[in-house]
Amino acid sequence: MADKLLTIEHLKKSYGDNLILKDFNLTVNRGEVVVIIGPSGCGKSTLLRCINGLEEIQGGEIKLYGEKIDRNKKNIAEIRQKIGMVFQSYELFPHKTVLQNIILAPIKVQKRSKSDVIKEAEYLLEKVGLSDKRDVYPRQLSGGQKQRVAIVRALCMHPEIMLFDEVTAALDPEMVREVLDTILELAKQGRTMIVVTHEMSFARAVSDRVLFLDKGEIIEEDIPEKIFDNPKTERARRFFHTFEYDAVKNHTDTLNRKV
Amino acid sequence: MQALGIDVLLKGNNFIRLIDGLCTALRISLVSVIFSIVFGIVFGIVMTYKNTVIRVVSRVYLEIVRIMPQMVLLFIVFFGTTRMFGLNLDAELASIIVFTFWGTAEMGDLVRGAVSNIPKHQYESSYALGLNKAQTYFYIVIPQTLRRLIPLSINLVTRMIKTTSLVMMIGVVEALKVTQQIIEANRMTAPNAAFGLYLTVFILYFLACWPISLLASYLEKKWSA
Ligand SMILES: Nc1ncnc2c1ncn2[C@@H]1O[C@H](COP(=O)(O)OP(=O)(O)OP(=O)(O)O)[C@@H](O)[C@H]1O
Numbered sequence: 001m002a003d004k005l006l007t008i009e010h011l012k013k014s015y016g017d018n019l020i021l022k023d024f025n026l027t028v029n030r031g032e033v034v035v036i037i038g039p040s041g042c043g044k045s046t047l048l049r050c051i052n053g054l055e056e057i058q059g060g061e062i063k064l065y066g067e068k069i070d071r072n073k074k075n076i077a078e079i080r081q082k083i084g085m086v087f088q089s090y091e092l093f094p095h096k097t098v099l100q101n102i103i104l105a106p107i108k109v110q111k112r113s114k115s116d117v118i119k120e121a122e123y124l125l126e127k128v129g130l131s132d133k134r135d136v137y138p139r140q141l142s143g144g145q146k147q148r149v150a151i152v153r154a155l156c157m158h159p160e161i162m163l164f165d166e167v168t169a170a171l172d173p174e175m176v177r178e179v180l181d182t183i184l185e186l187a188k189q190g191r192t193m194i195v196v197t198h199e200m201s202f203a204r205a206v207s208d209r210v211l212f213l214d215k216g217e218i219i220e221e222d223i224p225e226k227i228f229d230n231p232k233t234e235r236a237r238r239f240f241h242t243f244e245y246d247a248v249k250n251h252t253d254t255l256n257r258k259v
Numbered sequence: 260m261q262a263l264g265i266d267v268l269l270k271g272n273n274f275i276r277l278i279d280g281l282c283t284a285l286r287i288s289l290v291s292v293i294f295s296i297v298f299g300i301v302f303g304i305v306m307t308y309k310n311t312v313i314r315v316v317s318r319v320y321l322e323i324v325r326i327m328p329q330m331v332l333l334f335i336v337f338f339g340t341t342r343m344f345g346l347n348l349d350a351e352l353a354s355i356i357v358f359t360f361w362g363t364a365e366m367g368d369l370v371r372g373a374v375s376n377i378p379k380h381q382y383e384s385s386y387a388l389g390l391n392k393a394q395t396y397f398y399i400v401i402p403q404t405l406r407r408l409i410p411l412s413i414n415l416v417t418r419m420i421k422t423t424s425l426v427m428m429i430g431v432v433e434a435l436k437v438t439q440q441i442i443e444a445n446r447m448t449a450p451n452a453a454f455g456l457y458l459t460v461f462i463l464y465f466l467a468c469w470p471i472s473l474l475a476s477y478l479e480k481k482w483s484a
Pocket residue numbers: 015018020038039040041042043044045046047166
């Protein structure tokens with residue numbers, strides 16, 4: 001029996017008259033990695049923000065282990081501790097060092113012992129190769145380093161589920177790898193995650209299940225091998241096509257010239 | 260020596276009087292700055308409310324302060340209140356009132372800017388970590404606001420110290436007034452003392468303001484994110 005960690009039922013979300021998510025349903029089991037892909041503006045970020053209670057929703061229910069997520073309820077801060085989120089834009093606190101960024105919430109919110117939290121933070125920093133950055137300020141880090149710190153900061157809260165929203169989209173190409181490797185490592189550890197990404201080969205490697213989203217609706221949903229190699233819908237096929245390049249074009253050019 | 264009027268400066272308690280005058284100027288600015296910071300923080304936070312009445316009133320207040328020469332405000336408060344309400348305001352108190360009126364507007368504007376400049380994602384990543392509203396303000400928003408604010412408000416202090424040279428117009432005996440008195444008293448014996456004495460005032464003002472200025476740019480550099 002699968003262990004249902006997150007359930008979303010009939011979720012409806014709109015900005016004014018602009019309906020973003022119509023009737024969204026999703027269940028994420030414990031230990032599962034769900035990757036969400038889809039064109040820009042289809043509502044991927046909006047969905048993650050709803051899960052974390054950062055957005056007002058207009059209908060339906062989101063539950064974490066049966067507990068309703070409602071941003072207007074008193075327990076929202078408590079539920080959010082169980083949901084780790086890393087955004088696309090770097091959002092470390094600029095007035096705190098790397099270590100202070102990581103230990104703030106575990107100490108002030110979860111009231112854990114400072115020495116324990118520091119020990120854990122140091123261990124996690126070491127695992128992502130940033131031990132030497134412990135006492136520097138975010139402005140002294142590269143984009144990739146900032147994102148790894150943001151991941152460590154979220155992990156240090158011991159979340160039940162991690163949400164990643166295009167965490168490599170703002171990075172230089174040579175930094176993408178180090179961040180994706182960190183996320184792959186988390187998948188290996190069996191963590192539950194929802195990952196929004198435009199990196200297709202990463203999506204294939206990390207996911208147990210892939211959702212293809214368009215205009216706020218799940219168009220296709222399958223294991224990665226099937227959805228990438230054999231998409232059922234024309235819409236998904238066209239979307240994947242935008243990530244491939246025409247290798248033939250150059251070829252024909254040279255052929256034409258020879259003639 | 261004589262040409263520069265140094266001897267006049269050293270005569271009797273002239274130098275002490277000059278320092279005394281400078282202290283009066285510093286006292287007026289310091290007291291005004293403290294009031295300005297307190298009122299300015301309140302005014303600044305109020306200004307971030309999206310209420311039309313509050314907006315119009317604060318807009319008008321800011322414009323008055325911006326347009327009116329400080330001298331006119333000083334005259335209105337000092338001479339005006341005596342006439343209109345029969346109050347006999349002490350000149351130093353009148354100066355503090357005017358400087359606070361001016362400083363509150365400037366501080367308020369700085370506070371409003373600093374608070375609304377904290378990006379939305381700073382709040383969101385704090386909420387996402389499970390901090391509640393109060394914790395978010397206390398650990399994230401206010402520390403960042405203060406960092407932006409302190410260098411700017413130090414600059415306000417030096418501008419206030421400089422502007423205190425105006426208050427002699429309503430009879431406060433500050434550094435410039437003392438200098439004038441000394442020059443006047445020695446007009447017969449040392450007619451050329453003026454240059455040296457004003458030079459001394461220049462140096463004194465410089466010594467008072469320069470370290471504050473340095474501190475401001477140091478903090479600005481240290482905290483720039
Ligand atoms: N705060 C907001 N107010 C109004 N409309 C919004 C707001 N945030 C997002 N939207 C709209 O909601 C739609 C979905 O946005 P969302 O950010 O969820 O897309 P996305 O799938 O994450 O796209 P991308 O791949 O570009 O990040 C877009 O049309 C966007 O314009």
